[in-house]
Amino acid sequence: MTTYDLTTLGEAQIRLTVPRGDRLATCRELRLTPAGSEANVAGLLAQLDRRTAFASVIPHGDLAQRFIDEYRAVGVDLSYCVRCEGRMALYFMEPGDPPLPAKVVYDRLYTRFREIRPETFDWDGLLDTRVLFVTGITAALTDNTGDTVAWAVREAARRGVKVALDVNYRSLLWTADKARSVLEPLLEHVAILFCSRPDGIKVFGLEGDGPAVNAALRGRYGLDHVVSTDAIHGCYYCGIEGERVYGIEPVRVTDRPGAGDALVGGALHGYLNGNVMEGVNYGLRTSKLALTHYGDLTHLTPSELEIPTTADILR
Numbered sequence: 237m238t239t240y241d242l243t244t245l246g247e248a249q250i251r252l253t254v255p256r257g258d259r260l261a262t263c264r265e266l267r268l269t270p271a272g273s274e275a276n277v278a279g280l281l282a283q284l285d286r287r288t289a290f291a292s293v294i295p296h297g298d299l300a301q302r303f304i305d306e307y308r309a310v311g312v313d314l315s316y317c318v319r320c321e322g323r324m325a326l327y328f329m330e331p332g333d334p335p336l337p338a339k340v341v342y343d344r345l346y347t348r349f350r351e352i353r354p355e356t357f358d359w360d361g362l363l364d365t366r367v368l369f370v371t372g373i374t375a376a377l378t379d380n381t382g383d384t385v386a387w388a389v390r391e392a393a394r395r396g397v398k399v400a401l402d403v404n405y406r407s408l409l410w411t412a413d414k415a416r417s418v419l420e421p422l423l424e425h426v427a428i429l430f431c432s433r434p435d436g437i438k439v440f441g442l443e444g445d446g447p448a449v450n451a452a453l454r455g456r457y458g459l460d461h462v463v464s465t466d467a468i469h470g471c472y473y474c475g476i477e478g479e480r481v482y483g484i485e486p487v488r489v490t491d492r493p494g495a496g497d498a499l500v501g502g503a504l505h506g507y508l509n510g511n512v513m514e515g516v517n518y519g520l521r522t523s524k525l526a527l528t529h530y531g532d533l534t535h536l537t538p539s540e541l542e543i544p545t546t547a548d549i550l551r
């Protein structure tokens with residue numbers, strides 16, 4: 237029996253959000269919430285009674301403490317985090333209201349996390365897990381973070397640990413060409429891939445509707461499971477369990493960031509149960525829950541996985 241169900245590494249961040257109806261350039265107050273894609277997935281799974289750990293390099297100080305308190309409170313093991321002097325990564329967000337799109341401004345240069353190397357972390361501990369989860373966000377930051385993600389993926393595969401990868405393409409962090417050149421060589425080691433349709437088109441040069449992009453990813457890279465979303469039309473599964481299209485129902489959005497990570501967390505809960513198709517149903521529920529409250533981390537109880545949804549299977 238492994239110590240963990242899922243371990244992951246990523247940058248610890250704080251989000252500073254502009255109140256609705258205001259602009260970053262003029263607002264006088266900001267809402268402060270902890271953030272980080274990988275931590276969000278670990279945090280969601282911890283609330284579903286999964287054993288998870290998140291590794292990072294985190295500075296001392298109050299902002300970092302806010303991050304630590306948030307994810308530790310839901311049960312994520314943060315003992316692999318290395319503490320250092322330095323600054324906390326931040327991101328600012330204007331939620332946007334039509335016709336203004338949401339806007340993100342990163343303030344995450346010069347963090348010590350950007351200097352990580354494989355030797356920074358205790359991999360005997362971190363790879364005592366069923367799944368290693370990584371994202372394109374961490375791979376994008378610097379050559380060091382990209383190399384460390386690549387090393388971790390290969391080492392996990394060598395040790396028989398399943399690898400889950402979320403492409404999570406961020407155009408503010410790298411070009412699509414660079415993303416492809418870094419992520420593509422990792423795909424042979426990946427068991428379950430999360431890639432939105434727009435990312436499949438931009439990063440991997442694919443074409444077609446959601447199911448077509450999904451099937452092309454699976455076919456081209458020989459993946460066991462591919463889960464993708466198209467924020468407007470639906471969510472798609474393609475893999476050894478078959479193929480499925482899931483409808484997405486509109487919900488009132490209180491706060492959008494973290495909904496993608498919630499979908500990934502729910503789907504991985506299913507993967508850990510041996511049923512990704514059912515996991516995507518969980519993911520649709522958890523991402524819906526994510527939209528109802530502030531913060532990148534979705535707060536939920538296991539019973540809320542059963543909340544009614546009309547995200548019926550269409551095909």
Ligand SMILES: O=C(O)C(=O)C[C@H](O)[C@H](O)COP(=O)(O)O
Pocket residue numbers: 249271272273274276373406492493494495496497498532
């Ligand atoms: O951008 C980054 O570097 C982050 O990690 C910050 C956020 O916590 C996630 O990006 C949220 O991601 P979504 O669930 O896709 O909204």
